[in-house]
Amino acid sequence: MRRIQIIVNNGAGTGRAHRVWNETQCLLRGYKIKYEAHMTRYEGHAAKLAEQISRVKGEEPVYLLVVGGDGTINEVLNGITDFDKVRFGVIPTGSGNDFGRNLKLPKIPKESLREICACIRKDQRGEALYRIDLGQVSWEGCEKPRIFGISSGLGLDALVCKKALHSRLKQVLNRFHLGKLTYLALTVQSLFTMETANAKVVTEHGGYILPKMIFAAAMNLPAEGGGVPMAPHASVQDGLLSLGSASGIAKWQTFFLLPFLVAAKQEHINGFTIRNEKGFRLILDKPMVLHADGEYCADVTRVEFRCLEKKLWLLHEQKGDQSKT
Structure with missing residues (x-):
């Protein structure tokens, strides 16, 4: 399995993103999960990062997580070039979090990561994942x-x-x-x-x-x-x-x-x-x-x-x- 790719907006939610990301990093290390983090530095950067990540060669799925709010999620969705290849996860941190709230995504990083890892294992067994409209x-x-x-x-x-x-x-x-x-x-x-x-x-x-x-x-x-x-x-x-x-x-x-x-x-x-x-x-x-x-x-x-x-x-x-x- 490729490393999990994580796009992080540390500025989302006026400080909450920083706390959530620190907690998420500790959990990833504790679970010995291989990952690569990409920090956003300016408006539109998340879209560029998503484009680079989703253009990777090969047929293997790309596991792409977002640690951020609704704006970051939107940027990433607009950067993805191959939706068939990408498996998308969210650890919400923003002030609105309408995407996560509507879909009833876990609010606590530990629960988010547990669910995401369970879905990755499910995907690797060839079982169908949740597929949604955009x-x-x-x-x-x-x-x-x-x-x-x-x-x-x-x-x-x-x-x-x-x-x-x-x-x-x-x-x-x-x-x-x-x-x-x-x-x-x-x-x-x-x-x-x-x-x-x-x-x-x-x-x-x-x-x-x-x-x-x-x-x-x-x-x-x-x-x-x-x-x-x-x-x-x-x-x-x-x-x-x-x-x-x-x-x-x-x-x-x-x-x-x-x-x-x-x-x-x-x-x-x-x-x-x-x-x-x-x-x-x-x-x-x-x-x-x-x-x-x-x-x-x-x-x-x-x-x-x-x-x-x-x-x-x-x-x-x-x-x-x-x-x-």
Whole structure:
């Protein structure tokens, strides 16, 4: 077996990543597991490391672990060149950890490593691993489509993600383990200052209009933004994306309906819709912010989301469809 390749972002989660990585190293040495660690040094470095690691010659599987948060996971997914060869594991360290939370990955490094090692042994015996869907987003002017594991969206949620990336408030609240409050505060602020757009949505089964659209989120997993269930029944096992949206209602109404969204009770409320399709194409009458897994992509008027069915081999013990809430 090749050495386990580990991409580490020591800066994720305001110090937690450093503690988790130190603990993980002690466990690896104690278990006498051969590994090679790659430390990220700048934005985009994780993607370059993943590209180099996944390009290795030969047919033997590549066991690639990430010690980091959702942003690092997204970078690595976009760097992988051969998904058939890579077996992907995560030891979560970030402040949001939506990828790990949605999939019910272990939170404690010792449990994470135990599960990952059990899955590696299973793979080497020729037994099937947990294989999950990923999403892909493309827009006018993009150099290449971007892969996402959690979600990609337009409008309010994307604007909040963009602001959160450079938010001093988030940095302060993370120190007190109150990072979720960042998204709540920025959501309220952004809701009343943002511009809505009229959107036409096209799918393989037809099209529909989202007038005065506030947000549209293509969900591969049920929740984003620190655990907000934008599409409570989204699944990584069905070959579909769930497009959750809010449109056709006043911003002040949306404000009072946010508690229903947080409680996953939005499906039967006027103005909120959730559609499940293999893909969605949206055409807007004015630009809106676009994100993928919380990372800013661009301000766009045309965007396409599609599901990449059974794209990723995940080093995780499957117990039913764990992405469902």
